[in-house]
């Protein structure tokens with residue numbers, strides 16, 4: 001398993017938001033975490049990415065315990081998350097938004113000396129090349145010089161994805177990637193996510209839109225009221241009576 005979260009507990013002012021939740025992400029797979037609003041999805045997501053600390057339980061990534069590691073260290077190791085609400089730099093061009101996102105900027109780490117200046121230029125060239133590749137992949141290349149604030153809501157989501165890809169994630173985490181975008185853009189985003197998965201990256205997608213993720217996920221966890229109600233292949237989870245009763249309001 002690339003990532004394992006075991007027996008995760010989290011309470012906010014006396015209310016148990018996560019009740020001994022365990023999930024595991026297989027390398028190269030797309031895992032969906034679904035459940036109604038307030039189920040605790042974002043809390044679990046933030047515990048995995050390191051933005052929130054669990055009260056107890058353990059998070060293990062690539063053979064190493066990371067339960068208490070801060071988010072920026074996890075990002076360096078390849079755990080990268082995108083945000084529910086895109087947070088691009090509106091005044092910067094699309095391309096510069098990607099360059100700002102790139103990690104390990106030598107020019108910032110070693111600001112002096114001829115050698116480091118040369119190294120910084122080389123790093124910038126590599127980053128720019130990477131950025132072009134990502135923008136092309138996501139269909140944003142033609143917009144590279146426009147200010148990010150002029151993009152549509154859907155394009156901003158794609159830009160957010162592009163910025164995340166600049167960090168060369170091994171585990172890419174997305175919290176409601178389809179929220180607030182038209183259906184057609186949502187379809188496009190899903191296709192890109194499948195392509196990213198096919199490139200060997202591991203994905204964790206949080207969604208309350210069950211149908212959408214069912215089509216792309218290899219494995220699904222259903223979280224209801226802080227508890228894992230079911231997990232399995234999409235087709236199995238869809239047939240699960242408890243899931244239908246609690247989540248779909250059917251049965």
Ligand SMILES: Nc1ncnc2c1ncn2[C@@H]1O[C@H](COP(=O)(O)OP(=O)(O)O)[C@@H](O)[C@H]1O
Nearest residue numbers: 012013017035036037038039040041042043044
């Ligand atoms: N920082 C916080 N302080 C207090 N309560 C919180 C906080 N974050 C989340 N909660 C509560 O935890 C529960 C789960 O929230 P969340 O993880 O955002 O669910 P989901 O993402 O599934 O909609 C909700 O009842 C929410 O109000």
Ligand SMILES: [Mg+2]
Nearest residue numbers: 041042043175
């Ligand atoms: Mg949420």
